[in-house]
Amino acid sequence: MVDVRAVVFDCDGVLTDNGSSWQNIHDYFGTENLVMLEKFLNGEITDDEFMADDIRLWTEVQPRIHRDDIMRCYSGISLMDGARDVVEELSRRGVFVAIVSAGVDVFVGVIANMLSVDDWAANGFDWDEEGWLQGPAPTRVNSHDKGIMVEKLSKIKEIDPDCIVSVGDSSTDLSMMIPGSHFIGFNPARQRARDAFENAEVPLVDSKDLRDIWEHIFEGETFPSSGEGD
Template identity: 40%
Template sequence: MRPKFKLVVFDLDGTLVDCESSWVFVHRHFGLDNDASLELYLRGEIDDEEFMRSDIALWKGRKPDITIKDVENILLGIGIYPGARKLFSLLKGAGIRTAIVSGGLMPLARRVAFELEIDHVLANGLAVDKGGRLLGYGLLEVELNRKGLPMERLMKRLGIDRDKVAAVGNSSIDAPMLELAGLGIAFNPIDEEVTEIADVLVEGSDLMALAPYLIPETHARPKGGRRRNRRGR
């Protein structure tokens, strides 16, 4: 039996991993916060690239010679949610492609993609010199408030129509991805906006609870998952 979906796109922070923000996780490691720059970003006074530069500057203020390896080691403290390995094994076995689209850090996205055998990874990188030291700026791939754009480019590149795509996210910044997909799932949501836009609401942090929606051909609907009617569709 052919699977209903050909591609499933996942957010990373708070969706695949137990971490609200990989950037914030590094800040907290150094006893820092980015509240000031976040406020500027939310007011539209700085863009994504400047937001990343300000975050990286905070780290370099604590450790001027910080390397990409240092960041990777810090991010090892972030765990993957339960059920992830089994879910991605099932998706792979069903011939369904998978992707991460995240405004989070590429070092974490790359590790998670390797561990779960995810096919495509779109996240924000860190520029480094030949010795691996951070240069002070990021490599922008995913704008925080425009996550639908890289997802749409990926769909076009793969030649997959929206009705064959599912998207999974946990917050309002994931709403553009859920709107773009044929099926939008709010997983372990942290705000009302993502739950309002989603077709399906799945509470809790066990990723296997997604299987009946992503691979309905082989899995019964779980307890705790609610089907919703998407408004405006």
């Protein structure tokens, strides 16, 4: 691989040890959206439609939802093993680190701040002045076309696509792999993702330690020894 100048991470299941920041809210309210999830993954409904249906389910359980209620959904969720080490080492080498996530912005923003990444984007909600949920915010990250955000990064930072590596755990994350760039499949979220990664012939890292992607970013290198996890 050529000189790497930017690494773009998905958040849920990659930087954090959770399946989905949207599913975390469903778990909190005791709801489920499996039918709509399948439609969404098949491209039959949009991000906006999917988010609106999620909110409909939650407000049937609790009509008024505050921002604090949403934050409580993420209590106890930890960073993926090695996440802090990987981001710190990339930054130390001058690599631009970004998060492009279709996950929930109030959660992704906390993770972005915790890891001190250079930039991030995610989806989320519209709140009133007192922090009460009014509905979904307009989609910022299209799950099926996350490459739009990677293209913007490439142009704004004047980074050649060949110097960009994206890392994701779902089939839709493959859309981050803009022409000429690179992709690493990490900790596949479901069989659909595993199949998609294999069909795309991208590196697939079956692990829950993010340091294991290192040899695919910097060919021939093992991750520098660190204190994390000792």
